[in-house]
Amino acid sequence: MGENILRKEKISDAVIRRLPRYYRQLTDLCVRGIVRVSSRTLGDEMGITASQIRQDFSCFGEFGQQGYGYHVEELRTEIGRILGVDQNHRMIIIGAGHLGHALLRNFPFSQNGFSVDAAFDVSPAVIGSYINGKPVYAMSGVEEYLSENIVDVVALTIPQSVAQETADRLIAVGVRAFWNFTNVELVSTNPNVIFENIHFADSLLTLGYRIAHR
């Protein structure tokens, strides 16, 4: 089973964004010691239809068994593999302010298939220090660092005002993926550059809307 990951040519963004949710739910079932689960039961717990679950999984392989359902641990492993939790994507963090700090100190990168090797900042107050064992280097040295080290993703935890120019600078020396925390829509002429955005302000605005129009 799952010997051929990726059965469909085009997997929609919506499906991909549901995968982490499945992974969390299955992890929870594992912790609760539940061995098997049907699409029906899983759907009931997650508030989605059994049909959708079976459709989603079928994009990636055949993980179930008629009359039985899914083996929880096995399915969790499969989805984990699809998401790449067993990978070791290398990341650096640009901006060692409060948010960069928070990520370096608390975020479980390795659980999600990533590792952080260093942070960069422009402030002399933090340059040369270590945060949770990771060195903080001067931003001026980032090009040299990138020429000497493999970096798969750059997290941007910098002010909005320098977001695009910083991205441009990094793209110019080969960076092709960003985890973008600035509430700015970054653009690149290179279609191979990936941006994954976490827009705090956008999120809060939608919450404000829903509060007001409840």
Added chain:
Amino acid sequence: MGENILRKEKISDAVIRRLPRYYRQLTDLCVRGIVRVSSRTLGDEMGITASQIRQDFSCFGEFGQQGYGYHVEELRTEIGRILGVDQNHRMIIIGAGHLGHALLRNFPFSQNGFSVDAAFDVSPAVIGSYINGKPVYAMSGVEEYLSENIVDVVALTIPQSVAQETADRLIAVGVRAFWNFTNVELVSTNPNVIFENIHFADSLLTLGYRIAHR
């Protein structure tokens, strides 16, 4: 124009989530000194169709003018009003760790229609201190605080392990909206409780997926 906000009964989540993006783009146009814009031009800049823009706006009113397009500043004001940037939703932050700190120090709450009045934590190390002028109180006093103060939203920047129990505790004393930074799917039996999630891990997993399947 816009005298009757909310023309459709049901506005889809997708539309609402695009509004902050429109608002940002229009703010940008304002800054650039651009006075009028057509749906075509706006769409080209944002990478979406003119049709979608006109459909989206038409959910809330008639903001344009045939042959002219939209007055940028006026449209920005209208969308800002729909999103409630002129509101003053009251927020408290539960968890004054690195992420809570980051929000208290850097996030432009008032620009987004919110204000933060206080933070709460269980750690004696921060209880009694002030962060960016906001008091940090003991978590044990949160029920009393909520009985004496209006709180529209609670931001949760606490460990996953205590997320649901903390939410339950707050819902029990009347909290009806959460800005949830724990990577946990919070639930409530009360259908009036709103959860707006920022799931860092889910976001990073989808980025990992896209890197691997590029």
Added chain:
DNA sequence: TAGATTGTTAATCGATTAACAATC
């Protein structure tokens, strides 16, 4: 075996895009 449940095909639903009359 009989009951349960899958993976997949077909039907439905909703969201996006296109078209166009209205009109500035």
Added chain:
DNA sequence: TAGATTGTTAATCGATTAACAATC
């Protein structure tokens, strides 16, 4: 006025849900 562009209705597309034969 003529050209441009809206708001809206119709057409298309894609995603979700339902149905069901296959089979454990």
